[in-house]
Amino acid sequence: MSDLEADYVVIGAGSAGCVLANRLSEDPSVSVILLEAGGRDTNPWIHVPVGYFKTMHNPSVDWCFKTEPDPGLNGRRLEWPRGKVLGGSSSLNGLLYVRGQKEDYERWRQMGNAGWSWDDVLPLFKRAEDQERGEDDYHGVGGPLTVSNMRLSRPICDAWVAAAQNAGYPFNSDYNGPEQEGVGYFQLTTRRGRRCSAAVAYLRPIRDRANLRIVTRARTRHIVIEDGRATGVAFRDGAGRDRVARVRREAILSAGSIGSPHILMHSGIGEGAHLKSHGIDVLVDRPAVGRNLQDHLQARLVLKCNEPTLNDEVRSLYNQMRIGLKYLMFRSGPMTMAASLATGFLRTGPQVETPDIQFHIQPWSADSPGEGVHPFSAFTMSVCQLRPESRGEIRLKDSDPESYPTISPNYLATETDRRTIVEGVKIARRIAELPPLAGKIREEFRPGPDVRTDEALLDWVRNSATTIYHPTGTCRMGVDEGAVVDPRLRVRGVANLRIADCSIMPEIVSGNTNAPAIMIGEKASDLIREDAAR
Known part of the structure; x- marks a missing residue:
């Protein structure tokens, strides 16, 4: 059933995905589909700042992931909450607005990632921001994301x-x-005493755009790749029907540091031997997919x-x-x-x-x-x-796209x-x-x-010790052949496919990760529009 088609299909309505849906649909000449595995953000506790006490570990809005037994934690398993709702983890996080250090982004650039230095990303942070304190050299006003004092x-x-x-x-x-x-x-992503999630900031004001279609309860199974190009996104809808959203220009994977490598592997992109062991045809042998996992x-x-x-x-x-x-x-x-x-x-x-x-x-x-x-x-x-050296990995558990992957943080x-x-x-x-x-x-x-x-x-x-909920790095950006995406966030080995979420971080930032995730969405939207203009 190929009843859905758009220029751009964004997979995941988390922090970066909401940004992409907003920015790409600003052009009325293009069409955008946003696929979200969870439901709408109607749970009232989502919008109350302290509501994370009610939403974390709640399977209606939380994926409720759990790690494998970790040797560094004396064999303990940790619960890893991740948002399964419009806004993704920004709808159930702790609301803390932290960009990280300028040196974080300078290191990214020194690794060869042109366009990701502090001077490159600061304007994106400012563009996204509506800072309660006002505008200055480091802060913006008038952006979608309200940042408030305590x-x-x-x-x-x-x-x-x-x-x-x-x-x-x-x-x-x-x-x-x-x-x-x-x-x-702390500075907070709140607006007049209510949570300002990515869905509130970026989706709510534009949800009636004629060229934007938001599909909830749409669980992506794999990306359709034909002749080396992403041509569609196969998903299962809320009624249990298998459907495909066809892609005319690009598919953008914004499913997070757990979801994005999981979907790539089920699409045939990953370590060849690992995919073959689960009966998945190898389209691109990319061992880095799922590796480089970092967390605080x-x-x-x-x-x-x-x-x-x-x-x-x-x-x-x-x-x-x-x-x-x-x-x-x-x-x-x-x-x-x-x-x-x-x-x-x-x-x-x-x-x-x-x-x-x-x-x-x-x-x-x-x-x-x-x-x-x-x-x-x-x-x-x-x-x-802030900057752990330890690296873990995400791996497939079996060949079923709806099975959770194995998460090994290696703390x-x-x-x-x-x-x-x-x-x-x-x-x-x-x-x-x-x-x-x-x-x-x-x-x-x-x-x-x-x-x-x-x-x-x-x-x-x-x-x-436990996670502070900052998984990153599993679809690493870089200029080397081993990297999953290049500095323009294009997946190596597949045309018309990008990744935009915290999985692209080559190194974790020195702080909370929601603000950088939104910045990555802003950056990705610029890259996509620049390439389309060419």
Whole structure:
């Protein structure tokens, strides 16, 4: 059944896919189809900032992936939430707007990726942005994506920022500005107290364009490739029918760092021996597909407090009702809270030129989002290594496109990764010993006072650390023959096919990945339109 046809077919309505659907359909002379495996973003919890407590691990909007047992984590498996809904993971993430360091993009360019230096990508970040603070050399106004200041403050987070300054770390009011290093408060993708997902920012204003068709409950099975060219996208619709969306110009794969390599492999693009082992015909032998997987691993220290925290505020039904009413009436209060309030981008020592660890400071504590807060007053210091050396992989489980792939992150596989995360925990402890934070802490709950040596700390990390939800790199961009896409994001070996999502990152950025994903969508749309004009 080939009843769908368009100039461009975008696979995946996540952060980059929403951008592409918007930008490509700006030209009324072209037609665009956007295919999304999940449904529409009608769940009300998606649009409440703190709603990630309700949407993560909810199979109606979350793919609910799970890793293989990881040797670096003493054989533990981790849950890897990924958005399965319009907006993708931007509809259930922690709303934190972080671009990374300019040096990240300079390294991409130094690898040969022309057009991806800091000077190249900064205008794209600014074009996407409607910055509450106003326009300057680093920020834009009038773009689709609203970026706001924190609407909530809590004394425990303010005390952490002050203690970190007492430890010698500078205050930085804008880590997305000239320098990332320092401590301060997060910027958020919110608009007047509501989540500004990629779907809200880029799809909602243009969903009635005559040349744009958004198809939800459309699970891509493979890309149709004929004579070395992508000519269509085979998918299964919500009624269980197998259909094909025909492509006149290009197919753009924006299914994320798990979905994009998975779809490529089922389309015959990947490591030949691996595809053959699952009975898939090899069209392009590209061993890099699914490899180069990177993620930020977080160690979460929990400290009990001698004063109330958000744990206490949300414990009683009366307080929950009061918080809900405050949000309904004023779009303020705890329901406007992002995943973290305060942050720090710090260096573990003088041997490091730019920050190599990031802190997420939360005025609450829990085992994981969606499981409820701890039954005592506490807050969380989460620390992650920004540039892990460890590399994992995505592989097929079998020949069924609807089977989940195997995810092997390979955390803590190098000495640098192990040393950096342990040093991050030690820095967290040093900050906790300084005023005014020290006076608010009753005791360290995790890892606990008995965990003192570097070896014991590393073992605690292995037994407790978890993902901070930033999988990247599995369809690496590069100029070498082994790369999956070239610097114009064209898939090597197949015409009319590009990839635009965080899977193209040759190295993970030094920070949260949603803002870079949107930038990649902006960049891809420019590249596609430039090539079409030629």
